[in-house]
Amino acid sequence: QVQLVESGGGVVQPGRSLRLSCAASGFTFSSYGMHWVRQAPGKGLEWVAVISYDGSNKYYADSVRGRFTISRDNSKNTLFLQMNSLRAEDTAVYYCAKDAGFGDILYYFDYWGQGALVTVSS
Amino acid sequence: DIQMTQSPSSLSAFVGDRVTITCRAGRSISSYLNWYQQKPGKAPKLLIYAASSLQSGVPSRFSGSGSGTDFTLTISSLQPEDFATYYCQQSYTTPWTFGQGTKVEIK
Numbered sequence: 287q288v289q290l291v292e293s294g295g296g297v298v299q300p301g302r303s304l305r306l307s308c309a310a311s312g313f314t315f316s317s318y319g320m321h322w323v324r325q326a327p328g329k330g331l332e333w334v335a336v337i338s339y340d341g342s343n344k345y346y347a348d349s350v351r352g353r354f355t356i357s358r359d360n361s362k363n364t365l366f367l368q369m370n371s372l373r374a375e376d377t378a379v380y381y382c383a384k385d386a387g388f389g390d391i392l393y394y395f396d397y398w399g400q401g402a403l404v405t406v407s408s
Numbered sequence: 409d410i411q412m413t414q415s416p417s418s419l420s421a422f423v424g425d426r427v428t429i430t431c432r433a434g435r436s437i438s439s440y441l442n443w444y445q446q447k448p449g450k451a452p453k454l455l456i457y458a459a460s461s462l463q464s465g466v467p468s469r470f471s472g473s474g475s476g477t478d479f480t481l482t483i484s485s486l487q488p489e490d491f492a493t494y495y496c497q498q499s500y501t502t503p504w505t506f507g508q509g510t511k512v513e514i515k
Binding site: 330345381386394401 | 440442444446450451452453454457463495497499502503504505506507508509
């Protein structure tokens, strides 16, 4: 069965960096686009970034572009989110999510991880 | 950005009730509309994709309809396990935006 397990969350000061990882199993990771979606405490869902199956295409939300970088290691079935210059408003649970499309990205999410909490506070 | 607006923001219903949630897009998104269910402390779960297609394993009491700008999610007979927050999401164009959510509570 599909499993997505995030790690790397924690408390970080404003302006510092953090790297999230998402270990994938139960499907052919190298054939699917992958996303990061976040949810601030008590708030709704916000799409953050997507990467194509081979890493050649990446898109970002305006709120994180230039500060966050999505990447993947298909040899290790792992997705990453490098978060730099963190702000208080980046505080959220970060979910990795599998794109529903095989090869082509369909931009909706058929499996989600359990989430990793990132708290940006001094 | 395409704004997605759900109504109502919350509702109370009895077990067995028919429940309808509406999602309106700021401009036409054809049928690129998806619905998710989220329970407290849990990740969202895909229910409906492409406006009306039921995701594998999702009970048939869930259905979706609509195209263009107006969409609905219907639960034909509300079950105890359906009390949750529901989100619509457009997959038409970047950035891929969600509605603000509809919380379904027990009456």
